Amino acid sequence: GQSLEQPSEVTAVEGAIVQINCTYQTSGFYGLSWYQQHDGGAPTFLSYNALDGLEETGRFSSFLSRSDSYGYLLLQELQMKDSASYFCAVGPLDSGNTGKLIFGQGTTLQVKP
């Protein structure tokens, strides 16, 4: 099976950098994805790591280390609008190439002025 652990809450100030960690136990997966969800809204895709290393997309970067069963999302130059829930997610190998996602429990990020 798969389980992904994230901190439940993170607080940071506007303009700062914040890192949201995701540790996992899984029998195998295609890659690690990150999604952002504002209150009551749709989850929005942020980043995907198929291989170990760093992926950068604007202010957001994501990292994966399969040997350490660990990944993180890095948000730079924080803005108030970044206040949201952030979920890591994996596509398990035993689901085949279907895009099925298993989500972590989510991290609520609060950005303060």
Next chain:
Amino acid sequence: DAGVTQSPTHLIKTRGQQVTLRCSPKSGHDTVSWYQQALGQEPQFIFQYYEEEERQRGNFPDRFSGHQFPNYSSELNVNALLLGDSALYLCASSLPSESPNQPQHFGDGTRLSIL
């Protein structure tokens, strides 16, 4: 270019009733997945439809069923509603591709409340 659209946005039902939720995928997408998200929790995979057939299923009882139409739109049906079925139901669509884990594009969801 419309994204994933879901209807209705909100719905109130009572225990024992049946409900049908609808989803139109993003233009060009042929795969539709349904997720249940309880308040304060992560989305949980219900099932996925591709080529009008259920391709994958999560740990949900048979009360949850679905359908995909030739135009790729999809319905989620839930029978014999329980209080615990109260949740945000999310539909996600993705591109036809051999690459695993194409980004899932989510709709805004249907908020289902069971009284």
